[in-house]
Amino acid sequence: MKISYAPLLILCLGLGACASQVPVATTYPVSYQRKMQAAEHWDILAADVANRLHDALLAGPVRASSRQCKSAIALHVQPPQYNSEFGIAFHNLLITHLLEQGFLVSESPSDGCYEVTYGIQVVTHNDRGFIRPMPGLFTALTGSVLVLRATGDNNPATAAMLGAVGLDVASGFLTDNPNSEIIVTTSVMSGARYLTRLRDIYYISDNNVQQYIAQAPAPPPPVTTRIMDMVGCTSGIQCQ
Helix, strand or coil: CCCCCHHHHHHHHHHHHHCCCCCCCCCCCCCCCCEECCHHHHHHHHHHHHHHHHHHHHCCHHHHHCCCCCCCCEEEECCCCCCCHHHHHHHHHHHHHHHHCCCEECCCHHHCCEEEEEEEEEEECCCCCCCCCCCCHHHHHHHHHHHHHHHCCCCHHHHHHHHHHHHHHHHHHCCCCCCEEEEEEEEEEECCEEEEEEEEEEEECHHHHHHCCCCCCCCCCCCCCCCCCCCECCCCCECC
16 A cells, blocks of 8 residues: 655645744733823823822821821922923922822922932834734724614614714724823832832823923023223323
8 A cells, every 4th residue: 555645744844834933922912001182181190199199108007107207298299300391290280189188298308208209201112013903893893884784775864873873983992002102100218218109101192292301401591791902001001
């Protein structure tokens, strides 16, 4: 009996084609991240940071172990080190919300028990690759299209209404994924020791990146100088 090795050879070649010489890239499960688009969103972030600091300091073990402060924990918030629209606004909003949470806030570092510092980092991605659509998007859109086909000829008003619903569904899922993000890190320190540390990550519009980037301070105004000649006396000796 003759044995044909052709099918076995084809099978081996097929299995070999399935192997990869390098690890295959996989993505993370679908997650959600908020996008900042208004000054109100900055205020929401400052309020959330102040609320979490309240839970960590006033309602946590730090409050119980604090002996320097008698009735409340006093804080000093670092001056705006980031000369940007967001940096200045976040500083002012954070102080307001810290006061609302019951903290004592001082302008002088020597008067405060703990130092509040924050960092603002802008991250820009150059190549994010393919971003898959949200789960259920095409199912929802297909359903609206099928309904439109069934009702478009019978009732134009109903078709228009369902078209608006379909557009609403699409706009709820289809939002742009910008290439820019910010990382805001807030720390509370006692001397050289970290008491608590928070981090927040948000999308920002690519057209608004300059609102988050520190700007160089304005140069000082130019100094006007004049050169005056010394006029000697008639005797040839310069006047004193």
